[in-house]
Every structure is written in structure tokens, then in C-alpha cells.
Amino acid sequence: MPEQIAMREAFGQTLVALGKRVPDLVVLDADVAPSTRAVLFAQAFPERFFQVGIAEQNMIGMAAGLSTLGFIPFTSTFACFAKRDLDQIRITVAQPKNNVKVTGHYSGLLAGKTGKTHLSIQDLAIMRTMPNMTVIAPADGVEVEKAMEAMVAVHGPAYLRLARDPSPVIFDASYRFEIGRAVTLRDGSDVALISTGIQTPRAVEAAGLLQAEGINALVLHVPTLKPLDVDAIVAAAERTGLVVTAEEHSILGGLGGAVAEVLSEHRPTPMARVGVRDVYAESAPNDALLEKYGVTARHVAQAARSHLAKWRR
Amino acid sequence: MAEMEEMLTVAEIQEVADRLRRRTLDMVWRAQAGHPGGSFSLAEILACLYFRVLRIDPSRPDWPDRDRFVLSKGHAAPIYYATLAERGYFPPEALDTYDELNSILQGHPDMHTPGVDMSSGSLGQGLSPGIGMALGARLRGKEFRVYVVLGDGEIQEGQVWEAAMAASAYRLDNLVAIVDWNKIQLSDFIEKAMPVDPLPDKWRAFGWHVRECDGHDVAAILHALEELRQVRGRPTVLLAHTVKGKGVSFMENNPAWHAKAPNEQEYLQARTELAVRR
């Protein structure tokens, strides 16, 4: 079993590490800091931590105001509630290009036993349609850290998608993250598995399952949904001629949507999308949810098999 | 240079306010768009702020120590732009481009315009960035003050009260809200659409120091804002009693003139009325 880290732990620890180096970094929290682990920053830098209460809209506006003085605010709430303040993000963050880093925790299905109110399967689609917004969905705890460093280094609005529960670590400390760059994790010529966020370790696992059957899958990890690495996506499609996208998110408008947009314009390629199929999920343990809503490694492998059967054999 | 070379008298500030109304009328007439009613109710308030109260330097719109201003009721953009031009942030000719393609003057305030400290236009949002700025001043050890102008209809938005709660929790005595209390919103009189009374009690209950004044009396506004400067440990709010459409008889106190552009006859009559102050 590979090492497991919860993205939120990486988030809290990286906030503290960055806080030491970057005196302008501030954190605003809407009463979820113990859960998002922003509490680690609150303990280390109480004077740069602002508890705003259960008031996400006000939190975004306050962050926007702080950013105009050169501060770099991170806002902390759950991904499902980071949509409650979308209009505030639009008006006071994205339109004026203010340097606010919005983080959406407990995203996807890995917030099991909370139910459909708390499962966020649309955040990538929604954030991606905001002009000026950078959208990042890291694959593991290591990439969370690297992505946060990159977000701080670049001025401008950004959204970071994070998961609650421990998940496999696939990168090591030498990994170099770059905003807007996708990474090929595995070469292959039969089919390209293009994935993002916490789904990427499952795509890698799926490639292993396919390998055992003699199917050579390329795995392209796309941590930055926006700006999108168009060249890498087109290259993966060119190399394999068949594409399967995979994400712990709705199949509408997220990575699957983005890849379909790119390929239909640049290199029409048969595609299959693995993700939540336009339904709200429910309360259950994580594994049961991943299984029922069809986003396990096995589901990715099966989608690739059917895709190959449909177009090749 | 922070202060204006010489302080304008009360009468001179009133003249500025009169000029702002005339400029606003011309802008709305030319663009055949914009919000005259809620612009006219703000003329004296903006003239007082920009020609006496705010420590600003139009030649350096990004001066870090400047007082901050947020027009939360962003639809009053025409008179805001007229004020910024009058104060020298950009040439008055730019006002002729208001709402035109590629203009620096957007239909609602945009931070890319010189002098605009925060974008607005979706109501209810401006107090929150004001809090961020006031907290930022504290963190940076700066003395500047933050002024936020809100509409009385606008404060029906829940975010305003999230912000009101936070501002007093953080004891932001460098933050001043001014409510343009003209008793009218878009669709109707506030009393009929969704009452916000008792306004002073509401703000007091949220921990603010409350002051009322006649929002068309320059001396009264200046006096009230000076008084609020002395308050320590709490944010302050000026509830300014105003008349929507103030200065043009047929617009005054008439919800129909919220966002209406005049026709030629109305324009000429309004111009005549605004030429002589009543």
C-alpha cells in the first residue's frame, strides 16, 4: 500500500511553511479551520489569521480588500460552500484580478457520510468558466504543497481543489509543478487516460490493470484545469488516437468537458468520460460512493476497455 | 501632496455638488443610460468626501497611504466618475466616453479606472472589501481611513449584515459606512418593497456607532464626519437622509427615475433646473 496523505494536512502544513517565508500571506476562515487544517496557520500566525464566522460572502470581500494592500489571502471553506460566494468571487476577485486564493476543501466524493449537500462535484466546471481564474486540482499531498507555492508566486485569482481524506502519494519531493503544465506519468500507445486531481492515482492504477491485459495506456495528469495544457492533451490524443478522461467530478464541464472542447477543435478524437454522471450523490462511506458513482480505478480501466472495443476491434 | 492646496469653503463644496449633478445629467443624457436618481442623492456626500474629508492625491491614485473609498452602490457610477474627474483623476472629457466601447468608464465601477479602489455593481458587496482594507491598514500600521457608501435598498442584502457583524467584531474604528438613505429602491419605495427600518437601531444592534444627518447639507455632513473621526473602538455609520433625484423636480422622490435616461425635453428642463440651485 503506497503512502497516504490527506490533502488538507498538506494544505495546513504548507500554509505554515509559506507563512514563514511570505510575510504578506494571510488566511481567512469561515468557521471550518479545524477541518480544513487552516488551524495550523492560525496557531502559528494568529495575527495574520482572520476568523470571519459562517459568512462566506463576507470572507471573499474581506480577502479582496486585503489583497488591494498587497496581502496574499487564502480563504478556507468547503468546496460545496465556496460556490455560495460565487458572485463575490466574480465581482471582487476575478473581474479586477485581485490576488485572492480561494480553496475548496472536502471536494468530490471523498467527504463520505455527509450527503449530497456537502459533496462538491461541480466546482471545477463553475470556476473554470470565470475569466482570469487559475484552477488547480492537485493529485496528492506533495502536489498540494507545490501548487500552493506556485499560486503564491504568481499574482492573480486562483482556485485550489482539495480532498478531505488520506489518499495515495504519487509524487516525490523532486516533482516540479508548473501552473498550466500537464505531466505524462506513463507512456503508452493504445489509449490515453487523461485525469485530474485525486482521480489521477486511480488512473495510474487503471493503467496497471490494463497493462496486465496487454493494453498500453498513456496517463496524462492535468492538475491545472485553467490555463489548460492544450499541447499536451492534443499530443496524448495524437499518440494514442483514443482518449478516456477521469475525474472525481461531474462529467459535465470539468476535465472531461475541457478535453472535449480542446480535442473537438484541434484534433477530433473518440472520447469516453469517467466521472459522476450528472446526478447528486448521497451519504455513504467513501469506498461505497466511489463504487456506486463509477470512479474507481476499475471503472477507469473498464471504460478504456469498452472504448477500445468500440473503436478498434 | 495629500491635502488640497487650499480648503474649499462650505459654499464652494456646494458649488462642486451642483456641478457634479450637471455633469451627471449630461452623462446620462449622452449615454442614454445610467442611474440619475441614486446619483443625484449622493452629490453633496461625494463632494464633501472628495473635496474635504478624504486624504488623497489624484496624481498618485495608488498612493499606499491614501484614504480608501468604496462605492458599494455601484450604479451611482455616473456621479462617482464626475467626482473623480472634477478632482483630477482623469480629464473631464473622459466623461463623454462613459459606457462607450473601450472607455475607462464602465457602467459600474471597475478597479482598472484611476481612483477606483474596488469594483462594485452587484449590490451588497462593498462593505466587505472595506473591512479587508481597514484590517490591512491595521496590519500595515497605516493611519488611513476607509469610507464605504451604501444604498438603503442595498442593505437588504444579507452580506451587508455579515460584514456589519465582522466590522464591529474587529473594532474597526478606521471604517466609516455612509448610507444614502433616500427611502427608494429600484422597484418602489423601500417601505413598500421591503422595509429596512428601524435603521439606526439595526446598526446599533450590530455594534456600530450611529450618526444621522441631512445628506444634502454640506456643513452638516462635514460636521458629522468630523465627529465620527473621534470615535474609538467601533466602526461608525452615517445615515444620511437624502432625496432620490435631488435637484430635478420631476425626478425627486420618484422611483421611476431610478435608472431612466431623460428624453430631450426632460433633459432641457432638468438642465435649466440644475443651473439654478433650489
Ligand SMILES: Cc1ncc(C[n+]2csc(CCOP(=O)(O)OP(=O)(O)O)c2C)c(N)n1
Ligand atoms: C445583487 C444585485 N441585485 C439587483 C441589482 C439591480 N439593482 C440596481 S440598483 C437597485 C436598487 C438599489 O437601491 P438603493 O440601494 O436604495 O439605491 P438607490 O435607491 O440609492 O439608487 C437594484 C435592485 C444589483 N445591481 N445587484
